[in-house]
Amino acid sequence: MHPAYSVIFFTTASGAGYGLLAMLGTFAAFGLVPPDPWFGAVAFALALGAIAFGLVSSTFHLGHPERAWRAYSQWRTSWLSREGVAATLTFVPAGLFAFGWMFVGENGGIWGALGLVVAAAAAATVYCTAMIYAALKTIRAWNHGIVTRLYLALAVLTGSLWYNALAWLFGHVSPFAPLVVIIALSYGFWLKRRYWMYIDGTHAASTVATATGLAGLGPVRLLDAPNTQENFVQEEMGYRIARAHATKLRRYAFFLLFAIPAALVLIGMEASLWLGLPCAVLAALSASFGVVIERWLFFAEAKHVVTLYYGADAA
């Protein structure tokens, strides 16, 4: 699939933003962070800013961005519509929760319960985002239960790394943030490895024989394309990445998203401010780049069954 930058930035930025929101909500609910208004102001600005930036950038690839509001209407059938609804609804509890944190000076009790609502809404939104892809039966690499879990794990991973960096910056270091990072990181890495093994080891049930209905005649191969220049379907669905490049990018994603943040967060746990803060910030930056590469590969490595009509051996 063609990796569109607007969608890559949307899913990664909003994923990290929702992850950070969920961290703020749950940590407040369990009394793990005081309602420091400056910490709150910067954290909510970062989380809601990333989400808003992601949502706006996702409209850049639309043919008619001014009609985007219509996407709220089909939540009964469409995961894209559900995502729009969930993303917008999340702003309500998130805004109230941020208000309580910054202006009432409370993030426990009833405000803490609201924090759990924020975390649940954030998780629901990320789940809807992942289901847009996971629901497509035409793309084997996406139509799998790992995909939703991976989106959720990577949102928590990037969000908790951002939280950890902010916690160092504002002096609210808690051992629980690195703990969440390590859990999300281990789970995310395990899922990503399984995901790569899955997409490398299987093919779609559909073949050029089932696509043409010509199985009875023997092996089927494309002789002549229908057009002399690439058409929309080939440009959008026929993106191919060289295996050598994919291997290299997978390695970059592994180091930036998993290995480097793991090392930096573990070093930072027992460190002083002068070592801990740069470690936490670098870990967050590394994972933020890593997740962009991971998401780029998520698109670039996914094969669409329609390519069977254009000469692909398997999809």
Add this chain to the structure above:
Amino acid sequence: MTALPPPGGRKLGLVIDLDTCVGCHACAVNCKEWNTGGHAAPLPDHDPYGAGATGVWFNRVHTFEAGEGAAARTVHFPRSCLHCETPDCVRVCPTGASYKRAEDGIVLVNEDLCIGCKLCSWACPYGAREYDHDAGVMKKCTLCIDRIYNENLEEIDRVPACVATCPASARHFGDLGDPDSAVSRLVAARGGVALMPELGYAPVNRYLPPRPRRDTPGCTGAPAALPEAASGGGRFLRWIDAMLSR
């Protein structure tokens, strides 16, 4: 509304005979010709005679080779929207622009509601939807909705443009929901198949596989070979034979 209409009723669609299709692309050309002035008009057509020709086509003709060795045969394969009974291209649409008509099962795009997110084209395994970069909306085969119900046309012409133009009569149009319709009987007689049935979208269009190949000629009543040239003949012919054989 992207919820699908209840099943049943009419299922208008195409039956494409891969045995008789000669791969002339006339269906694709007439489709473009009609539809660039029809329901989804205009269809982009950039640099049509240049090296970088691009544009939207609802119908494209692929050519495959099936079988091996001497038994291999060329099969021309026109591909367009199959107007599935349970299409995901409709269900994934976030705005309700993509819809399936309850009365005849035709899948259409309401261009005034389409935001151009292209998700429907990702959901279609058949490559039936092509994005119009000029208008910023998705376009697709309408089964020539502006021909098949068009009372300004002679009744014989109320068929999709691709069907009307096919010089080999390889394309048939009708109600596949009615088991007694001409197209349904044709499908039953020739063993028509659905494409990628394993994905579960229940396409309406059917493809008739090429008939079995004939390697021996049938009997027409004529002798298989001309009789041996008779010897003998007149003195004149013998003289010619002698002269030529010299």
